[in-house]
Amino acid sequence: MPSRPRILVGQSGGPTAAINASLAGVMTAGHAAGCSVLGMRYGIEGLLAGQTADLDALCTDDAALVSLSHTPASMLGSCRYRLPDPAADEAPYRHVFERLDQLGISTMVYIGGNDSMDTVDRLGAYGQQQGSSVRVVGVPKTIDNDLVGTDHTPGYGSAARFVATTVGELACDADVYDLKSVTFVEVMGRDAGWLTAAATLAPLMGYPAPDVVLLPEVVLDPDVLMQRLSEPLHQRNTVMVAVSEGVRLADGRLVAQLGAERPVGTDAFGHASATSGVCRYLAHLAKERLGCKARGVELSTLQRCAAHAASERDLREAAQLGGASVRAALGGATRMMSALERVSDWPYEARTTMVDVEGVANQVRGFPLAWMEDDRMGVTADFRRYAAPLVGGVPSGLLSYGQVRALLL
């Protein structure tokens, strides 16, 4: 048994560009509080398999901590393990708490999204019920920005920055030939449209805004969409659409299914997986109906791992939330998640707080319909006011693409 309180930290779910910044935040705060810090490899799965890593030596290495904050992916490894209902199968719970006891853990910190917060909730509840002294806390993380209880989630700002930047660059690229074209850019987000909506921040990066954004919260009627696109296509050469991988038809089917080369399956959590097809299907349809060039671009996993385009504010907040969870747990909190509370849009200010994880787990915070334009194919300035501080702006004092173009042509 270690003489100092011992924190166990793990990462779970899909990686983001900011999840390692949260890890660095946990390490720093843990060390500052006089704790020993142990990492679990591959989340709960690795813990059950006995895979841990001693992080103490690194807790004082500033160069390593700063560098860690800027790395992509989940440095400790991740998993997509779901705990069963303890009433049906208590064994994994017993196993986890046995492991925590063996390792002398007083606080477990789990960094992840909705499903990982379910793990925090279930383990925390089980621990309380068993009279365990182990505190279990969560640190939010998801590029989807769909966690309730927090103004936004670490990982979102960086992914949003990448989406805004690349949708803008693709718009410029699409505009070089003197012919009519529609480009469909497929953005991650199975159930929530926050990341797709971020395409409308392209002007912050100096690029033209997309004409249409299609969010999974809104039923898509492909006929109405084609009608909607014919208008801007009449006015100019290049029309840009950002489309969520998760958009659905009125009958509930994924649009991706209409054009899928492979059957749409389900992942370990029973969610329908929609990783291909939407942008290609819509490009095919536009070619046919609008008689123009059309292309589909899938932004792919680059959205969640493009550390080279990370938002510095996102990395900082991710680290702050890691620290906040550690301090709260050391103060006695359990079954809680750190969260961000916005104080002001401009000048931007947010503070960390702690929320009950029970109200977070398995909830999805959809994109607010009040922030959509009347035709539900665009978002309002309210969204941009909310999201702009999270992604950062044009990286230097350069004129925007549009400004240069206006001067030149």
Added chain:
Amino acid sequence: MPSRPRILVGQSGGPTAAINASLAGVMTAGHAAGCSVLGMRYGIEGLLAGQTADLDALCTDDAALVSLSHTPASMLGSCRYRLPDPAADEAPYRHVFERLDQLGISTMVYIGGNDSMDTVDRLGAYGQQQGSSVRVVGVPKTIDNDLVGTDHTPGYGSAARFVATTVGELACDADVYDLKSVTFVEVMGRDAGWLTAAATLAPLMGYPAPDVVLLPEVVLDPDVLMQRLSEPLHQRNTVMVAVSEGVRLADGRLVAQLGAERPVGTDAFGHASATSGVCRYLAHLAKERLGCKARGVELSTLQRCAAHAASERDLREAAQLGGASVRAALGGATRMMSALERVSDWPYEARTTMVDVEGVANQVRGFPLAWMEDDRMGVTADFRRYAAPLVGGVPSGLLSYGQVRALLL
């Protein structure tokens, strides 16, 4: 007729992140030499249609010129027009030179790749034959780096930087789960493997190198590839493959064709188009044969338009070559292209020179087989010594992903 000598500048072929830097270089050098500068919209096609833009006002606007250098895509617009054989159809040639006369052009500068250099060659030859005083010169540009006569081409360094960075980030992302996986990243390059080979520069960006690179210069035997992948897959979880869109089977078919959802067509130049399918087909095969998780990621047009990840050296050289072509033309050169001649790998030094465009047009400089490893699935240090100076390195003083990982785990 203008009182000052008048330069006409155009952009042609696919965009790159550096082609606008060449335009800025042409504008700066033209103005410095006391010339007026006119832009043609949409290359030769726009010229024939009478679409031009007066660039004089911008030639002295430093903020605009620097900003222009950092914009993606082709600001003047582009085309993929091919001039016919003048012996068969002289009309377009007469039409071009009539337009040049009407506009009072003394020098035409065309920024583009192999096909555009064919245009420079044909127009230059026709002009000489007709006794025209108009000089026609080229500025090289292509992410493919496949032009002969120059050490490398503007646009390549930035695209290579994007490929190296993102292949590295995807490798980190692929490694988060404790399971065996192979990732195939599809890179542009129909006939030349230079850009795919750039994936091996991932360590310069702080990331792991890919295990295998598959270039279009080498016939691919999918059975041999699967055999080759089983070895690293046995040793570790994550195997990375960078594959060119243009890899072919021994019978000459594109590998993309094996898995294509849509028929492979031909573009305006009669080249087989291979924009989809390779990475998806190989992922499918790996899943089947190696029994592991496998995914295909297409880097798509982001490779050529990711201005946010441009190589500063690439932008500088692109501008220098624009200037060199202008100065050479004003000194009397025609039917020539500016080029880079490498003086030293380290410390890197290159100088601009002029080469006859006749020897450049329609040639493809393939990746040298001497720079490939014996199994032709990797490249040697000779390539990395050549390419490293072109992409720039880790953007800051951070430790690499591998260094942090080695410290932590």
